[in-house]
Amino acid sequence: MIIAVDGPAASGKGTIAKALGRHYGLPVLDTGLLYRAVGLSVLKQGGDPDLEADALAACDFGDDILTDPALRSEAVGSLASRVSVHQSVRQALVQRQRDFATQPGGAILDGRDIATVIAPDADAKIFVTASVHVRAERRYRDGLAQGGHPDMDSLIADIQARDIRDMSRDHAPLKMAEGADLLDTSDLTIERAIQQAIALVDAQLEGRRQG
DSSP: EEEEOOOOOSSSSSHHHHHHHHHHHOOOEEEEHHHHHHHHHHHEEEEETTTTHHHHHHOOOGGGGGGGGGGGSSSHHHHHHHHOOHHHHHHHHHHHHHHHHHHHEEEEEEEIIIIIIIIITSSEEEEEEEOOOHHHHHHHHHHHTTTOOOOHHHHHHHHHHHHHHHHHHHSSSOOOTTOOOOOOOEEHHHOOOHHHHHHHHHHHHHHHOOO
């Protein structure tokens, strides 16, 4: 069983994917970490994330970088959005994601193009979203919790810029896949969002069984 969870930054898709993994007993891959790893690698190599050659060269990273705390920073998140516009980078990471998705027993993947590119035949598809302001508030609280001094206006601007890059890129743009269910978490608690996600997945799985 493959469950695809797509959506923009700070929509709650990562939290929901992890909860679905616990509920269904499936491994979970945050595919955004792969792009963050590329972005961080570019930074460490002194390259330019907007240059395709530099970004592609940074795709040859080891799994150890996936545990680097720096991957979770806002700065690396922005780098990930910038390197992900390059087609060669996306192609370099596609097989890695598909191998995870097709492992025995199934898996859950969250990202931007799971249901549209990586696993279009997923058994269940959810597109998680939230308003820009709500997403910025979440990033703001995360920043404070980590001891930082985030600026709300900067966070809003960054999220809007990332949305534009993700939705307007030529290759694998962020969009809701055919057959996916929309889950807007703007006014939902974490617990309620997870409950609704499970209900949506259960309904899709039941529909497949009956179909």
